[in-house]
Amino acid sequence: MSFNTSSRQLSKTDEAPEDTPSQEVTPLDAPAPRDTVQAEAPQTKPSKADPLKAETPEAKIPEAETSEAETPEAETPEAETPEVSAPEAETPEAETPEADGAEAEAPGAEAETPEADATEAETPKAETPEAEAPEAGATEAPEAETPETSAPEAEVPGPDAATPAAASDTPDTPTTPHQRWWRRRGRGGWREKYPVAARVLAWTTTAVALAVVVAALLMPTQADKFRLAAFVRLPVEAIFGAALLIVLPRKPRIAVAVFVGLGLGALTVVNFLDIGFNEYLGRGFNVVLDWSLFSDAQGYLQDTFGKGGALGIVALAVTLVIVVLALVTMSVIRLGNLAARNTETATRTTLVLAIAWVTCAALGVQYAEGVPLASEHTLQALQFKTAQVRQTLRDEAAFRKIAKKDNFANTPPDQLLTGLRGKDMMITFIESYGRSAIEDPVMAPGVDATLTAENKKLTDAGFAAKSGWLTSATYGGSSWLGHSTFMSGLWISNQQRYRTVTAGERLTLPGAFKKTGAWDTVGVMPGIQKAWPEQKFYGIDKLYDSHKLGYEGPKFSWSTMPDQYALTAFERLVHSKKHDKPLMSTIILTSSHQPWAPIPKLVPQDQVGDGSVYKAIEKAGKRPADIITDSTKSKQEYGKSIQYSVSSLINYLVKYGNKNTVLIFLGDHQPIARVSGNHASRDVPVSIVAKDPKVLDKIADWNWADGLQPKHDTPVWKMDAFRDRFLTAYGSTPAP
Numbered sequence: 001m002s003f004n005t006s007s008r009q010l011s012k013t014d015e016a017p018e019d020t021p022s023q024e025v026t027p028l029d030a031p032a033p034r035d036t037v038q039a040e041a042p043q044t045k046p047s048k049a050d051p052l053k054a055e056t057p058e059a060k061i062p063e064a065e066t067s068e069a070e071t072p073e074a075e076t077p078e079a080e081t082p083e084v085s086a087p088e089a090e091t092p093e094a095e096t097p098e099a100d101g102a103e104a105e106a107p108g109a110e111a112e113t114p115e116a117d118a119t120e121a122e123t124p125k126a127e128t129p130e131a132e133a134p135e136a137g138a139t140e141a142p143e144a145e146t147p148e149t150s151a152p153e154a155e156v157p158g159p160d161a162a163t164p165a166a167a168s169d170t171p172d173t174p175t176t177p178h179q180r181w182w183r184r185r186g187r188g189g190w191r192e193k194y195p196v197a198a199r200v201l202a203w204t205t206t207a208v209a210l211a212v213v214v215a216a217l218l219m220p221t222q223a224d225k226f227r228l229a230a231f232v233r234l235p236v237e238a239i240f241g242a243a244l245l246i247v248l249p250r251k252p253r254i255a256v257a258v259f260v261g262l263g264l265g266a267l268t269v270v271n272f273l274d275i276g277f278n279e280y281l282g283r284g285f286n287v288v289l290d291w292s293l294f295s296d297a298q299g300y301l302q303d304t305f306g307k308g309g310a311l312g313i314v315a316l317a318v319t320l321v322i323v324v325l326a327l328v329t330m331s332v333i334r335l336g337n338l339a340a341r342n343t344e345t346a347t348r349t350t351l352v353l354a355i356a357w358v359t360c361a362a363l364g365v366q367y368a369e370g371v372p373l374a375s376e377h378t379l380q381a382l383q384f385k386t387a388q389v390r391q392t393l394r395d396e397a398a399f400r401k402i403a404k405k406d407n408f409a410n411t412p413p414d415q416l417l418t419g420l421r422g423k424d425m426m427i428t429f430i431e432s433y434g435r436s437a438i439e440d441p442v443m444a445p446g447v448d449a450t451l452t453a454e455n456k457k458l459t460d461a462g463f464a465a466k467s468g469w470l471t472s473a474t475y476g477g478s479s480w481l482g483h484s485t486f487m488s489g490l491w492i493s494n495q496q497r498y499r500t501v502t503a504g505e506r507l508t509l510p511g512a513f514k515k516t517g518a519w520d521t522v523g524v525m526p527g528i529q530k531a532w533p534e535q536k537f538y539g540i541d542k543l544y545d546s547h548k549l550g551y552e553g554p555k556f557s558w559s560t561m562p563d564q565y566a567l568t569a570f571e572r573l574v575h576s577k578k579h580d581k582p583l584m585s586t587i588i589l590t591s592s593h594q595p596w597a598p599i600p601k602l603v604p605q606d607q608v609g610d611g612s613v614y615k616a617i618e619k620a621g622k623r624p625a626d627i628i629t630d631s632t633k634s635k636q637e638y639g640k641s642i643q644y645s646v647s648s649l650i651n652y653l654v655k656y657g658n659k660n661t662v663l664i665f666l667g668d669h670q671p672i673a674r675v676s677g678n679h680a681s682r683d684v685p686v687s688i689v690a691k692d693p694k695v696l697d698k699i700a701d702w703n704w705a706d707g708l709q710p711k712h713d714t715p716v717w718k719m720d721a722f723r724d725r726f727l728t729a730y731g732s733t734p735a736p
Contacts, residue, residue: 209331221274233375245336257336261329282475410735418731433667435683436676443639450643454650467687468704469716482668489723511539513584524587553611554618559590562600563648592641595624663689
């Protein structure tokens, strides 16, 4: 056979002796031997490259037919080729032409060993320069090189070049730089170089993933329940999840793992919100109603820590949410893949855990603290949240009907509050003034001493007081819920109820005084810093918010001004003015609002001025960071703030009150759990103070305690019951 060249004929060389064991390949640019057997032309289109050039390592040898009958005659002069019977010469493991005449494969495909026809004559094998090729088996390739078809201008390695890798390597042999790099990185990289470190890292990652998933499944929703026993349990959700991931194919398994991971991560975020809400508001997070509270929380953070601090806290919170979602999801995916790779072990483990869970559940196995070993925590949490959503939606519809019923809605004006005609009324809320301030062993000594001292001042000035307990509709925050519950006579325990009632025309206590036409109604609310549409609902004619009280001093954390200043401004702007009618004043004092640092101090009344005197006091006071993480310090500072607020109010009453002044003051809710204690009541003290004994005589049947301090066994009412009791006691006639 001969190669069909495009530009020149091959010259002949001397024939090799028959007893020569191997034949050395002549350099490609040297004249070819004249007596060399010429190969038949392959069926593919000849390359423009020199047919004598050797194949590059990545080139593909075309498959050509070996049948002489089907191969056209070569154009070069025929030469007789002696049948040289050479010893077993070694040829490279390169792909040789197929004997069946198949078309040439594309470069880069797997090499196949051609099957030689037993009837064909044996021809001598050629060797690559400076390298001896391995044995090729029974098939003997012609001495001449096969032309390339994959690259038109393939380069020819020189005589000193190394022999390229065999084309018949295993299928995963890297053939591109990227594949070779990946093999060095993955199979021959640091994992093979440091096998112990690789195993430790793998096991550590798996252990962390398992800990994350178990912690997410067993995470309590209250801070006081965080203990080791809560996390050393068998979560049934993990057993079901493992069984599901084991049987799923790869793509569905990953999809399910992502879905479950995101869901479990979202539930973990809600659990954190539950912890925060239980810590501050004494209840869990309502997934329907409580999203609106985040804007108020941001305002609180900004007032407490400044804009930069609030922005940092918000950014940290958002980052933590993203991290929790990603970490839980990746952990579920890793555990699912691990179970799929070790199906037999994972199946046995899951079966053993399932049997253990059923056994513990059936026998009621518990820790000493009463914690069941067989856990259904996540399922129970989901059931509770689902029931909460349904209940919230039903509650809204029911509350609309309740809000429409009002025992005094149709009472004529001349039949309202007849027992208080001619009196200057003051309803004053003291922020976070709760039962804990009077009974907690840390705060009570200071607060009780202050109440005793202030009560003596009242008595000396001719005033008397009676005090009781009211159970607030809120806890730790959301003061407006307590305000609206007290003044509307409706139990307003969430934001949706608040929106519903304030959008209606419910008769409030200030509204009842206004309806009579015998009082002017005003509001002094230093905590209001923006538009307040609820003014109309409450029946307040004129509102003095933080912008209308003339304060030029510093803020005290969230509180825009000290209580002493707010009361002094009320006297200057409102009470001291001449009026055609008595005043019905609603005043909200804010100095006892958390974080209780810094706390104002009482100054001589003639030095209050525009509030500039408080700059030095604010600067010298404690910072929120000084106490916010310490429960004992928070309790101590909270107690001091209550003492300050009560003293400011009683000092004002003694100085500016008269025989027609009637004061009702109360707390809006208990302080946060870190101060009031876990599982504290929602009770707040309430007092009525007056000089006229007839005012207190009308509530003698209430059995309230004498003085400013209610006793431990003084009757407790729900806060929404106060409005109707008060209206009835002071001469109002019910007319639904």
